[in-house]
Amino acid sequence: MATEPSSQIVIQARLEELRDLAHWVERLAAEFSLPAAVTHRIDLCLTELATNVISYGYPDGRIGAVRIRFWRQRDQILIRIDDDGIPFDPTAYEPPGLPSSLDEAPSGGRGIRLVRNFSDQLQHVAADAGNQLTLVFRNPGNGTASSAPAGVQEPASLKPAR
């Protein structure tokens, strides 16, 4: 079975490269005829996760590398993010609850909540040197399908996003 991604990008872990990532998502949307709502969900999740890795993944100041691969399937999109930063499992992170008042609203901590809300599934695997995250986006509309990558043929087994 073919496991080559439909598309991929490698960025250096620097904030300036976030715009390259956003432009890559724009190109995916055009190439695979993604609906605007799906494109926005992907854009938001990748922006939040990449911002986290770039901001906190390399406390020693090293400029790491982040690889993002995209598989377009018939009924879903799979995206896998590999980084070589310090371990961080967003599926184990408990974001603060929704604020009850402006006075009590925390300053930050909303990125992971957004990723859980705007993706359908999120899975984290601790890699030998870094992290591997897999995101699933369902019902992306019609388009050219490719096969799933090894290890994610059964997305139902992934930990549900919250």
Added chain:
Amino acid sequence: MELAVSELDAGILGIDLSGRMDIIGTQQIDLKFTALTSTRRAQILVDLSKVTFIASIGIRTLINNAKAQKLRGGSMVLYKPSSQVEEVLRATGIDTIIPIAHDFDAARGAFGSA
């Protein structure tokens, strides 16, 4: 990102934001936005209609400055976000703590109740 300022009816200060409110865009306007929204008491209408994208870092800036303005006795209303931007604001519960308005009369009413 870009930021423009205008004096609106009823003494409301209008701040028009435009562009992509990710960490790069937010850093571009954050200092000016904070100076405008946090240093004196005001009713501030933040026009989001030309904001094409908002990430959590952009929400952080809105929250921090809305809080600072409240401490000064003023208030902030978010104006005309796109459906995608509003979806992100609602997913984080921001709509329950900073009013969102889609027309000027509703914004004026929100200032009255804030």
